[in-house]
Amino acid sequence: MKRTLISAIALSAATAASAPTADLPQAGSEWFTAGQEAIQAILDRQDNTNTAKNVIVLVADGNGVGTNYATRVFAGQQEGKLGEEHVLPYETPDYHAALVKTYNINAQTPDSAPTAGAMNTGVKQRFNLINLGGDAIHDDCSTVAGNELTTFAEIVSGMEKSVGIVSTARVTHATPAAVYSKTANRNWEDSVPEGCDTQKDIAAQLIDQMEAGVIDFAMGGGRRHFVPEGTQTDEGGSGRRADGVNLIENATGLGAQYAWNTETFNALTLDGETPILALFNDSHMEYEADRADDDEPSLAEMTKAAIEYLSQNENGYYLEIEAGRVDHANHAGNAHRTLVDGVAFAEAVAMADELTNDEDTLIIVTADHEHSIAFNGYCGRGTPILGLCYDVAQQGDKHSDELVLADDGKPYTVIGYLNGSGSVLVEGENGYEGSRPDVTQDEATDLDYVQQALIPKSSESHSGEDVAVYAKGPWAHLFDGTLEQNVIFHVMHHAVTAE
Numbered sequence: 001m002k003r004t005l006i007s008a009i010a011l012s013a014a015t016a017a018s019a020p021t022a023d024l025p026q027a028g029s030e031w032f033t034a035g036q037e038a039i040q041a042i043l044d045r046q047d048n049t050n051t052a053k054n055v056i057v058l059v060a061d062g063n064g065v066g067t068n069y070a071t072r073v074f075a076g077q078q079e080g081k082l083g084e085e086h087v088l089p090y091e092t093p094d095y096h097a098a099l100v101k102t103y104n105i106n107a108q109t110p111d112s113a114p115t116a117g118a119m120n121t122g123v124k125q126r127f128n129l130i131n132l133g134g135d136a137i138h139d140d141c142s143t144v145a146g147n148e149l150t151t152f153a154e155i156v157s158g159m160e161k162s163v164g165i166v167s168t169a170r171v172t173h174a175t176p177a178a179v180y181s182k183t184a185n186r187n188w189e190d191s192v193p194e195g196c197d198t199q200k201d202i203a204a205q206l207i208d209q210m211e212a213g214v215i216d217f218a219m220g221g222g223r224r225h226f227v228p229e230g231t232q233t234d235e236g237g238s239g240r241r242a243d244g245v246n247l248i249e250n251a252t253g254l255g256a257q258y259a260w261n262t263e264t265f266n267a268l269t270l271d272g273e274t275p276i277l278a279l280f281n282d283s284h285m286e287y288e289a290d291r292a293d294d295d296e297p298s299l300a301e302m303t304k305a306a307i308e309y310l311s312q313n314e315n316g317y318y319l320e321i322e323a324g325r326v327d328h329a330n331h332a333g334n335a336h337r338t339l340v341d342g343v344a345f346a347e348a349v350a351m352a353d354e355l356t357n358d359e360d361t362l363i364i365v366t367a368d369h370e371h372s373i374a375f376n377g378y379c380g381r382g383t384p385i386l387g388l389c390y391d392v393a394q395q396g397d398k399h400s401d402e403l404v405l406a407d408d409g410k411p412y413t414v415i416g417y418l419n420g421s422g423s424v425l426v427e428g429e430n431g432y433e434g435s436r437p438d439v440t441q442d443e444a445t446d447l448d449y450v451q452q453a454l455i456p457k458s459s460e461s462h463s464g465e466d467v468a469v470y471a472k473g474p475w476a477h478l479f480d481g482t483l484e485q486n487v488i489f490h491v492m493h494h495a496v497t498a499e
Contacts (some may be wrong), residue, residue, distance in 0.1 A: 054359070070373070090346070113178065149178065222283065223237070284325060333421050383414055413439065420461075
């Protein structure tokens with residue numbers, strides 16, 4: 001009897017599975033038809049096994065799965081949608097995707113230097129080091145020699161390809177520096193300790209790599225690290241180099257073009273032959289929310305210029321593009337600027353996709369790590385992602401107009417941080433104490449609002465959570481499952497060497 005019952009259930013299940021979907025009561029639902037279309041798009045996808053002529057890696061620094069979710073909702077709400085249903089340019093079915101484990105050799109919670117280094121060399125690295133093997137020690141110059149790793153940029157320049165870097169951070173900062181530098185301390189941007197003769201500072205390494213023909217195009221911030229102390233920079237700031245060397249003059253002396261604002265950016269000759277060094281700020285470039293159009297180019301504009309320049313090389317190119325300030329706004333606990341820069345990153349991805357051909361260009365979209373960002377509930381659909389949590393409505397799709405209250409009787413924002421400068425705990429005579437302040441919707445959605453946090457820290461920290469990687473083009477289908485971060489290099493290398 002038991003066997004007969006099991007057989008009957010199995011037959012019933014098989015019959016249901018083979019029944020036309022049009023007969024199902026949910027077949028008329030938009031959700032159902034959208035699901036069918038999504039599956040069909042995946043079924044229609046063909047693996048691309050061409051040799052990659054070009055590789056573009058777009059890194060939104062600090063844009064883990066959580067931060068990316070917030071950017072998606074924010075972007076959708078900026079377009080008048082409820083937000084949750086929005087699709088970012090790299091979240092479409094023609095992109096393959098995987099999860100990426102970001103830990104460093106000696107750190108559960110990663111740093112940007114070794115995470116970017118892992119993507120550029122194929123091996124995990126130690127906290128705060130760039131492109132040095134596992135025997136190198138942080139802050140110890142003597143351990144550099146013999147531990148230098150070969151970068152993807154060096155490999156492809158040996159294949160006669162061009163190499164470019166674009167960043168809204170300083171070009172000497174961790175993620176862009178991982179394309180060209182090798183250092184025992186990511187903070188040695190304009191100097192090294194006395195007696196250190198095994199490596200140069202990061203800015204000097206960039207110019208050396210331009211002279212060697214490895215780096216052809218470098219664009220971002222960080223002007224102060226290229227100019228001597230006491231020397232005025234283009235915008236009236238002061239250089240920081242203690243060695244008295246003006247690296248900008250060295251670069252132009254080698255024949256490089258130099259730009260420092262939008263006007264000089266627009267005047268660049270994108271011939272693919274004359275190296276380009278563009279430094280648009282003494283430190284990092286402005287947040288997108290604060291950027292003036294006549295002051296600095298956008299990330300999408302820099303992406304367009306880089307691709308136009310690098311594509312002049314018939315042998316192809318490698319380009320790394322970083323939205324560095326997503327990370328910085330997260331560190332500040334300021335979700336509003338984080339998400340505005342996240343949208344600017346999405347626009348740069350769309351620009352790169354538009355200007356390239358899937359047949360010969362591997363596009364990889366990822367992050368180096370996540371932050372200690374968190375999301376509160378239970379909020380109704382369309383709740384402003386930067387605002388206070390509205391309750392779920394009994395009817396319709398959109399949230400009710402009632403705010404959800406915590407047990408202290410106060411509303412709360414959708415986004416919070418586990419630590420940071422917005423901590424609800426304040427140091428007093430008897431140690432840290434305090435309670436959550438009341439927050440209005442206007443306050444919560446203000447550009448300068450700092451999200452409430454739990455643990456007090458002057459700067460919010462990274463987290464060890466996975467990030468996502470999205471890819472399209474030659475061999476993009478190799479991104480699948482859950483991968484170690486250094487595997488990104490191996491996909492790139494396979495793509496450019498496959499026959």
